[in-house]
Amino acid sequence: MIIDGRKIAREINAKSKQRVATLKARQVTPGIAVILVGNDPASRIYTRTKHRLAQKLGIASTLYHFPADVDQATVLRQVRRLNQDDQVDAILVQEPLPGQLNNEEIVNAIDPAKDVDGLHPLNLGRLFAKQGGHYPVACTPRGIMDLLDRYQVPLEGANVVIVGRSLLVGKPMLALLNNRNATVTFVGRHTKNRSELTRQADILIVAAGVPSLIKASDIKVGSTVIDVGINRLSSGKLVGDVDYISVLPKARLITPVPGGVGPMTVAALMSQAIDLAEWRRAAGQYLVG
Amino acid sequence: MIIDGRKIAREINAKSKQRVATLKARQVTPGIAVILVGNDPASRIYTRTKHRLAQKLGIASTLYHFPADVDQATVLRQVRRLNQDDQVDAILVQEPLPGQLNNEEIVNAIDPAKDVDGLHPLNLGRLFAKQGGHYPVACTPRGIMDLLDRYQVPLEGANVVIVGRSLLVGKPMLALLNNRNATVTFVGRHTKNRSELTRQADILIVAAGVPSLIKASDIKVGSTVIDVGINRLSSGKLVGDVDYISVLPKARLITPVPGGVGPMTVAALMSQAIDLAEWRRAAGQYLVG
Numbered sequence: 001m002i003i004d005g006r007k008i009a010r011e012i013n014a015k016s017k018q019r020v021a022t023l024k025a026r027q028v029t030p031g032i033a034v035i036l037v038g039n040d041p042a043s044r045i046y047t048r049t050k051h052r053l054a055q056k057l058g059i060a061s062t063l064y065h066f067p068a069d070v071d072q073a074t075v076l077r078q079v080r081r082l083n084q085d086d087q088v089d090a091i092l093v094q095e096p097l098p099g100q101l102n103n104e105e106i107v108n109a110i111d112p113a114k115d116v117d118g119l120h121p122l123n124l125g126r127l128f129a130k131q132g133g134h135y136p137v138a139c140t141p142r143g144i145m146d147l148l149d150r151y152q153v154p155l156e157g158a159n160v161v162i163v164g165r166s167l168l169v170g171k172p173m174l175a176l177l178n179n180r181n182a183t184v185t186f187v188g189r190h191t192k193n194r195s196e197l198t199r200q201a202d203i204l205i206v207a208a209g210v211p212s213l214i215k216a217s218d219i220k221v222g223s224t225v226i227d228v229g230i231n232r233l234s235s236g237k238l239v240g241d242v243d244y245i246s247v248l249p250k251a252r253l254i255t256p257v258p259g260g261v262g263p264m265t266v267a268a269l270m271s272q273a274i275d276l277a278e279w280r281r282a283a284g285q286y287l288v289g
Numbered sequence: 290m291i292i293d294g295r296k297i298a299r300e301i302n303a304k305s306k307q308r309v310a311t312l313k314a315r316q317v318t319p320g321i322a323v324i325l326v327g328n329d330p331a332s333r334i335y336t337r338t339k340h341r342l343a344q345k346l347g348i349a350s351t352l353y354h355f356p357a358d359v360d361q362a363t364v365l366r367q368v369r370r371l372n373q374d375d376q377v378d379a380i381l382v383q384e385p386l387p388g389q390l391n392n393e394e395i396v397n398a399i400d401p402a403k404d405v406d407g408l409h410p411l412n413l414g415r416l417f418a419k420q421g422g423h424y425p426v427a428c429t430p431r432g433i434m435d436l437l438d439r440y441q442v443p444l445e446g447a448n449v450v451i452v453g454r455s456l457l458v459g460k461p462m463l464a465l466l467n468n469r470n471a472t473v474t475f476v477g478r479h480t481k482n483r484s485e486l487t488r489q490a491d492i493l494i495v496a497a498g499v500p501s502l503i504k505a506s507d508i509k510v511g512s513t514v515i516d517v518g519i520n521r522l523s524s525g526k527l528v529g530d531v532d533y534i535s536v537l538p539k540a541r542l543i544t545p546v547p548g549g550v551g552p553m554t555v556a557a558l559m560s561q562a563i564d565l566a567e568w569r570r571a572a573g574q575y576l577v578g
Contacts, residue, residue: 119418122414125412125415128410128413128414128464129408171417183474183479183480185474188470192472193448
């Protein structure tokens, strides 16, 4: 069975639109601020996709576009200004940033209550610690959890293998699945027996950024395969990290690329921006430190 | 080969004593404040062990001992007072806390720069994100990393299985080993095929709190076995989570209980309290948020 990310994303977006309308009736318009540096073509496309969806849902979206050679102090000043701006509920710094910028310092400067990407270490730590209360979580893993739940994939006691250990996908994915009592194996470039490990996975999540890294021989019959990769081939074709055609008949559930995880990430981002707007206004519910 | 935790802990403690002497020559005495609630016998023993070692090393150690029925506000007030106290470099809240107290709120209230147990979500998040700069890390995993390094156990690409997913041991252990490019599998109570997984481990770390949970048939020949468990049998005997006698001939390296991980934890705690004293005085080096 093919997981229809577009359909579920549409449902989430429809709900987001209603939630924005409810907030607007209370004179609140959720606001997203996006910081984009330079002219990376993929980043510009992602940024535009987010901006258009925000507008469609009634979320105020502002883009702060800096030249590629902007200095650290300028970006930090912008982040701090957005932290103070009561119209802004969600701050997003589009990665990758050019080399002269200190990514870590910029992420750490974002108000954790406005950290819509869930990348601030305080939010990541709360997730990893399985703390209670409200805090944002990285949007791609959040979207994947939604997919797994909608398709009723059992998580407790399931053997999950995550290929790719990035801060934006692999690490929060590990935390979310561990918090649901899955048994998680975390696989990276240095793993010696990757195929042996992936073949044991009831649920395989691949976020490696390598076209067709996972073949049919790397998966377990009847498993659930979530492909986070979006790679553009020289032919122009978009493919995932999973060799879709060969894996499809062996998997029980699989996400296509495009139309799987991608639309869920943007839907989760918007949904979480609305969460942040609601949480910030429910005084005392968001406790940091 | 049996890992001699006592010997390595002695070496670390000797170094700590020198470091304290150096600080004292600069009119700085590192200070630890321990908050103990109630009369749990094990907690009282741990607290006394820490206090004695601190004294031996020249670290100022103060115990704040509250009755078992203390309320949340009183503990929080004490934590905040210690946050403000310039004589205090390291704050430790001895767990477990009685049921009326909100553990999470208390940990979140500790100044991350004084969080000697590395339990504050900001510190846990920085570790999980593999951030640069100085921040504290949970002491038992820190001690275990020291043992693995002293015995030159290769970590990069090694298959590691961690049994037990606690905040104090399992989770930071996972982060530390992942940051060294080990392939980590995180096993808990809900894992269905625990023995199958542990048998694949080049390095097996057991922190489950179940006497003799791991038998010889659960381990790989030639593996490194780290036993974090300290369980007192009804006979009064202390045993680990690993069935030491049967596992010993099959492992390449193994920690005994007692005398393995235990002494390393306390040594790491003292060493980290001195780190915190040094970092706080090196202005600007400890950047939070």
